Amino acid sequence: MAVTDHGVDHARREYAKPPIKIFKNLSSKIAAIPMILTATVIFIGCSGWTIVHSFTNSKLLPKLDFVGFDQYERLWSSRRWLISVENLFIYGLCSLVFTLVIGFLLAALLDRKIRFENTFRTIFLYPFALSFVVTGLVWQWILNPEFGVQSIVRGLGWESFTFDPLYNSDIVIYGILIAGLWQGTGLIMCIMLAGLRGIDEDIWKATKVDGIGTVKTYLVVIIPMMKPVFVTALVLIASGIVKVYDLVVAQTSGGPGISSEVPAKYVYDTLFGRQNLGQGFAASTMMLVMVVIILIPYVYLQFGGKKDQ
Amino acid sequence: MTRVSHLTTADAQLQGPKGPKPKRAFSGANLFIYGTLIVMSLYYLLPLWVMIVTSLKDMAEVRMGNIFSPPAEITFQPWVKAWSEACTGINCDGLSRGFWNSVRILIPSVLLSITVASVSGYGLSMWKFKGSEVFFNILLLGAFIPYQIMLYPIVIILRELGLMGSLGGLVLVHMIFGMPINTLLFRNYFSSIPQELFKAARVDGAGFWAIFFKIMLPMSLPIFVVSMIIQVTGIWNDFLFGVVYTKPAIYPMTVQLNNIVNSVQGVKEYNVNMAATLLTGLVPLVIYFISGKLFVRGIAAGAVKG
Incomplete structure (x- = not known):
């Protein structure tokens, strides 16, 4: 699938702009998945999640019931x-x-x-x-x-x-x-x-x-x-x-x-x-x-x- | 004319004698240097000494005597008790349980985190793609975020994955939090390898994985050792993740140690406690003393960024 897509892209290159380069350097991107997930999901995602939930009145379970700065x-x-x-x-x-x-x-x-x-x-x-x-x-x-x-x-x-x-x-x-x-x-x-x-x-x-x-x-x-x-x-x-x-x-x-x-x-x-x-x-x-x-x-x-x- | 000659003498003085500095053993400065160093050494060595001597005394002698004095009669009973009989809650099988738990946590965590970090670092140094540096910088800044803010969301993620309270969950957490420092380490190391080597391999048709396994891996044994030292000591010494993400049956050694020593029930057996403390510290200490310069290199690499 990836290979054929790439072939077609090649043929079109003369009159269209080069399309998504996602398949270029593909192995490197696959290898970077754990790093990307850690950076985005854990470091950004989890921190953001906690910050958002710090404005709620979650007690035993997290819920999105906002109370402004009450917790602070x-x-x-x-x-x-x-x-x-x-x-x-x-x-x-x-x-x-x-x-x-x-x-x-x-x-x-x-x-x-x-x-x-x-x-x-x-x-x-x-x-x-x-x-x-x-x-x-x-x-x-x-x-x-x-x-x-x-x-x-x-x-x-x-x-x-x-x-x-x-x-x-x-x-x-x-x-x-x-x-x-x-x-x-x-x-x-x-x-x-x-x-x-x-x-x-x-x-x-x-x-x-x-x-x-x-x-x-x-x-x-x-x-x-x-x-x-x-x-x-x-x-x-x-x-x-x-x-x-x-x-x-x-x-x-x-x-x-x-x-x-x-x-x-x-x-x-x-x-x-x-x-x-x-x-x-x-x-x-x-x-x-x-x-x-x-x-x-x-x-x-x-x-x-x-x-x- | 005089100015020129003056300059040349100053120049000659700046060059200085080339030989080694003559050593005077008993100058005042030396006395100050060695005196301070020895006094400071005592402060650093004292706790190790106290741990060792206390763990070799029996309780009667501990109560009677001075914590700094060497044992009058050496007994290994506290060590045996700490290893196989000390109680945490209802379990009285000693620290050995925690030790083996730590070993079972350590091995997969170290292997997984080093594998992932080395591949990421390799990709970041030789196969940059658009945005790769952005993610890397987020990763590095992430190393400064207090773990506390991520504790609970990770509980939720692990629960969703069915890994909460299991060894696998803790291994994953160690991999995640070991990633910034180790990726940095590998990235910097691979960046220092000559580009010509990489280009030559590319010309010969080698791809991402072929270059990694056939060229980079054989060249990078030292950095693997450094990274391993960081991970082994870091994971062995971890307390927070162990206590949050596992359950009592698979608590790592540090958590179990704390539970044994700080348990409120029973008579405090200080000699057993010190034996247990020393046992827990033994693994990183052995690694430290064996690895020597590499350990220093590891922390220097971690500390001095870029």
Whole structure:
């Protein structure tokens, strides 16, 4: 069928415009079907579906009974959601700053032509290979006030020492942060190290000739040169932060009380635990909005930048 | 005249000595560098150490002692218990069930996602058609969309396909969400292969599949390994998809681990919990330590786009 169609088209070409080129490069198009389906049905379709349904009052089952922004109003007046967003904000800001600083510091140290570079790099990066569940459970154990860090420091003679982040709702999010940093900094270190290795050796020689100190060279010359690497790292950390879920589930299950809830957990719990679909859809749409805000500068740099070249 | 000579000396200085930097072992800077690195290493190694020592103690010693101290008497009982006796709900057959579930999820997921991603990446690099780049860019941006927004519609799709709560459904989900990064990886790799090779094969009459199987595949073993590392660790460590798209009988290891450790009933057996945690982390750790540089290359490829 396809072949005959094609033959006929060929014959007509002299006086008609070339018809649909769907059969040209056919194998390639067939091979691209999974990619096209993923991009359209899943990424666009499913996200769109959820956004549309976030304006309905779906409860147990999704239905198209539109109620405007009701779900969003309810969402932003829910204490649990507000705590989730606040936690995400604190966690995100600290995680961003510390990951960038520690990641860059470690990379810079490793780049100082030291011995055992591979050993150190292996040590800093191995947590990244682990599951968030594993990370959360280990740190849950280390931060356990009865047996962990607190009891050891007390055992050393400092009886009033208190460090129980996982049982204190005011600082629980920092307990999660310690675990998150442990897992995530190695990746950023690796990216930074690749960036540092890409910097021309002559820059270092030039600053040496000019008598600029090492630290100043990093701050004034190297870091500005590594702007694209920092942007990549920033986007990577930020999009990871919004998705934080398993770490919290494993380490605190959102507790004590609801003090370490995060948006991703709110979505899961409302969708599958409390079966309040409309709320879950509204909350996940808000998560998408957060990511879009983060992504705008990145997309601008990546795609807007290319046009200039 | 003086200016010129000044320039030449500066030039000579810029060239610098060609040999290796002379090493002074005990300079202040070195002390700072190694000191910081060693202190940081302790922070990174501590949890692994705590996991290992706790899992080798019996409960009496865990209650008595310091979580950082090595076991006075080594026992493997917690490992045995974690593997074959630990309870989740009514099932008391240990983590082994989760382990085998994860293996049964892992193998088809990795094979399917790599197959699909390699073919897509190959098509995108050598057989571009109108619109192919558009779909590819959507795919890449899709990697940043929070999974939460797609969770429920995918439940509906899987239900329609009759795959909800089954291994097949989870495999499909892993294939979908592994696609952006792996397609990118393969596309970039195939793009770096000289076009002449492709053109020569075309002249000889080879088509889409012939070129893929006979020319590209044999050349791209390293990228397959990198992609496999990404997928194996990613799928093994997944928690969210496992908990949403499967049912308790086929929960992957991470979900079962969480259920064992965070279950509210019974006395907390910290040594068994740590043994279970370590068991779950073992597979990605082994892959990490064996693959070394390739693992780094994989994450670098994933991180630094284009």
